[in-house]
Amino acid sequence: xxxxxxxxxxxxxxxxxxxxxxxxxxxxxxxxxxxxxxxxxxxxxxxxxxxxxxxxxxxxxxxxxxxxxxxxxxxxxxxxxxxxxxxxxxxxxxxxxxxxxxxxxxxxxxxxxxxxxxxxxxxxxxxxxxxxxxxxxxxxxxxxxxxxxxxxxxxxxxxxxxxxxxxxxxxxxxxxxxxxxxxxxxxxxxxxxxxxxxxxxxxxxxxxxxxxxxxxxxxxxxxxxxxxxxxxxxxxxxxxxxxxxxxxxxxxxxxxxxxxxxxxxxxxxxxxxxxxx
Amino acid sequence: xxxxxxxxxxxxxxxxxxxxxxxxxxxxxxxxxxxxxxxxxxxxxxxxxxxxxxxxxxxxxxxxxxxxxxxxxxxxxxxxxxxxxxxxxxxxxxxxxxxxxxxxxxxxxxxxxxxxxxxxxxxxxxxxxxxxxxxxxxxxxxxxxxxxxxxxxxxxxxxxxxxxxxxxxxxxxxxxxxxxxxxxxxxxxxxxxxxxxxxxxxxxxxxxxxxxxxxxxxxxxxxxxxxxxxxxxxxxxxxxxxxxxxxxxxxxxxxxxxxxxxxxxxxxxxxxxxxxx
Numbered sequence: 001x002x003x004x005x006x007x008x009x010x011x012x013x014x015x016x017x018x019x020x021x022x023x024x025x026x027x028x029x030x031x032x033x034x035x036x037x038x039x040x041x042x043x044x045x046x047x048x049x050x051x052x053x054x055x056x057x058x059x060x061x062x063x064x065x066x067x068x069x070x071x072x073x074x075x076x077x078x079x080x081x082x083x084x085x086x087x088x089x090x091x092x093x094x095x096x097x098x099x100x101x102x103x104x105x106x107x108x109x110x111x112x113x114x115x116x117x118x119x120x121x122x123x124x125x126x127x128x129x130x131x132x133x134x135x136x137x138x139x140x141x142x143x144x145x146x147x148x149x150x151x152x153x154x155x156x157x158x159x160x161x162x163x164x165x166x167x168x169x170x171x172x173x174x175x176x177x178x179x180x181x182x183x184x185x186x187x188x189x190x191x192x193x194x195x196x197x198x199x200x201x202x203x204x205x206x207x208x209x210x211x212x213x214x215x216x217x218x219x220x221x222x223x224x225x226x227x228x229x230x231x232x233x234x235x236x237x238x239x240x241x242x243x244x245x246x247x248x249x250x251x252x253x254x255x256x257x258x259x260x261x262x263x264x265x266x267x268x269x270x271x272x273x274x275x276x277x
Numbered sequence: 278x279x280x281x282x283x284x285x286x287x288x289x290x291x292x293x294x295x296x297x298x299x300x301x302x303x304x305x306x307x308x309x310x311x312x313x314x315x316x317x318x319x320x321x322x323x324x325x326x327x328x329x330x331x332x333x334x335x336x337x338x339x340x341x342x343x344x345x346x347x348x349x350x351x352x353x354x355x356x357x358x359x360x361x362x363x364x365x366x367x368x369x370x371x372x373x374x375x376x377x378x379x380x381x382x383x384x385x386x387x388x389x390x391x392x393x394x395x396x397x398x399x400x401x402x403x404x405x406x407x408x409x410x411x412x413x414x415x416x417x418x419x420x421x422x423x424x425x426x427x428x429x430x431x432x433x434x435x436x437x438x439x440x441x442x443x444x445x446x447x448x449x450x451x452x453x454x455x456x457x458x459x460x461x462x463x464x465x466x467x468x469x470x471x472x473x474x475x476x477x478x479x480x481x482x483x484x485x486x487x488x489x490x491x492x493x494x495x496x497x498x499x500x501x502x503x504x505x506x507x508x509x510x511x512x513x514x515x516x517x518x519x520x521x522x523x524x525x526x527x528x529x530x531x532x533x534x535x536x537x538x539x540x541x542x543x544x545x546x547x548x549x550x551x552x553x554x
Contacts, residue, residue, distance in 0.1 A: 011288075014292055015295060055289060116424070147393070147420075151390050155390070156388040157421065193385070
């Protein structure tokens with residue numbers, strides 16, 4: 001790369017760091033890339049750090065010493081995030097979202113790139129300090145959320161299928177019981193989809209009793225992998241605590257009330273915001 | 278926002294623009310946001326523009342006049358992109374990717390956030406000048422690609438299902454014939470999933486004869502929507518031109534040879550790179 005002026009270097013470093021979250025970049029690498037002294041690079045990083053932290057973009061962790069460097073950890077500002085989630089809850093409360101069976105139509109929201117980016121950043125914040133090798137979700141609606149989260153955590157996504165596909169090679173399948181409908185279902189994952197011993201973050205769009213997520217946890221056992229965390233976009237609050245199969249999870253929103261007669265829906269911020277409320 | 282020094286403002290503006298592709302931001306909005314004169318903002322934008330264009334990140338289109346402003350159009354550098362695709366082709370040529378039936382295992386690649394970002398940027402480059410209201414894909418493996426593209430084009434993603442789901446409300450279904458297997462299959466889209474008259478970019482992971490994509494085009498007709506473009510990650514070159522149902526599409530890679538006996542696979546850059554080769 002040709003030598004840049006400080007102003008141009010700041011622009012370049014900003015985009016470089018944003019594109020490489022959770023990646024250690026050595027000061028030497030930056031100094032070589034920009035043909036600049038490490039002291040100048042350090043000053044640039046101090047400026048970027050202040051803006052990123054002030055604007056709710058994330059932290060820059062700097063490691064001193066010979067092996068020193070910098071790591072960008074995306075992290076949202078909880079107060080800003082709460083405002084965004086409240087706006088999303090208002091959208092989810094629109095009466096025409098109510099579908100037969102008490103389900104909520106939210107496919108449109110899960111297709112909007114800006115909203116997905118925000119949700120991904122929130123999950124990445126919730127699990128920023130966990131050691132994570134991969135993100136797992138089950139088709140279909142959780143996929144964009146899982147992918148948005150993967151961009152901020154910089155780990156691959158693994159998609160569990162509800163059927164066997166010829167293009168996956170040999171698969172591991174398990175049966176599981178959906179907690180709310182009590183039906184037996186099948187899910188499968190390609191044998192080569194996940195390395196053994198992986199630490200896996202599970203992401204899904206909706207959780208009622210948690211049967212589907214419990215199924216994914218059982219599938220992880222088959223790969224001798226472990227759960228590093230569970231994140232759901234919306235949890236249903238209409239489940240008794242005894243009925244719930246899963247208790248350790250992060251939710252961004254909580255469906256607290258659905259009245260099929262009056263079509264009144266109440267959605268509130270999830271347990272990710274517990275301390276803010 | 279508190280008033281920032283020029284150096285901090287450059288960092289903030291860079292991340293602000295990167296997060297809002299294809300969005301017109303007025304100079305007035307920037308001047309208000311940073312409590313700075315428009316002349317200073319214009320100078321900042323000139324610096325950012327030079328870096329973005331030099332590094333293959335994209336263009337900054339500036340509109341002069343009272344309604345003036347700036348629009349960030351992500352656009353990859355074709356020569357850099359070609360190097361990335363060649364590396365990806367080498368990965369796809371690994372003999373153990375060959376599955377029964379001549380299919381290629383590529384789910385692992387389609388789970389890697391960095392690769393998906395690159396592919397998304399390439400599709401966004403190919404279709405940067407088209408008017409696009411939404412991106413459509415069919416479950417499952419095309420979803421991360423469609424979502425990656427949506428981040429760069431800043432339009433929502435619509436997912437066509439291979440079955441009817443209770444959580445989608447009323448759906449429009451069509452039957453289609455897969456061009457290569459000749460089997461009749463069904464695909465459906467929620468009635469409220471797509472606005473009438475939308476201009477839609479179709480994105481998918483793999484195309485053989487093009488039957489699945491033709492199915493999506495037929496489905497678009499049901500919504501009185503139109504095709505704004507078709508992008509596929511890998512096209513199969515093992516199809517005669519007569520057999521191919523579709524001729525106007527952009528491919529990033531092309532599977533030119535699969536020898537089931539010797540397990541020899543040849544993958545080359547797709548038609549997106551036609552002029553570069």
